Amino acid sequence: MFCGVVAGGVPAFRVADTPDGVAFLDIRPVFKGHVLVVPRPHVDDLPGLPGELLPGFFALVRRLAAAVPDALGAQGTFVAMNNVVSQSVPHLHAHVVPRTKGDGLRGFFWPRTRYADDAEATGYAERIAAVLAGG
Template structure:
């Protein structure tokens, strides 16, 4: 579906269309003005985004976060991306959601938890750090 929007074959309320990506209104917004940003290439996850495209794509996301806040007179924005789990459309996309104080949205959309202690937190940090080192 998103490839069709990028190609202009599927109707969408476009906000921007440029080489680094396409942005359009979400048809089922969290709040009105909720924008989806997609790269022009069909990519499924953030890991698929080529390194050389990072600056352009996330520069576009950043510009849209500012534009949503300014243009809609929002108090701020919520910027989010799902990869695989909870990814309703298998095409890399970033949500830019306008926020206002008292809008009812509470942090993330899922329950929060705590680490049992500092040792458990350190263990998780170590595992992520080791995975980063393997990919370097």
């Protein structure tokens, strides 16, 4: 599924598309603006990520961790990655979740929500992409 997003055959609300990876909105976000970051080549999990791809991939994750609060007025982010257990899609992906003090997220219980429609999701994706682009 994520390989299809990277290739462009599976629709997604893209936030970033770089040589190091692709970032797009999670369709079942913990909080609206929850972004998934995947490496461009298919890699099952973090232990399988070739060392030469590590710097670029994590630089993209770091950029998203900075952009999401600026774009959405959040106070910070929660950045997480599952490897095999609880990994619903067998393609390495980092979660970048907007956080605000008192938002109700506790531990590793991740309640999920949905966007009202594609227009709302597009708006979130565009706001994050604009901050990434420096605007």
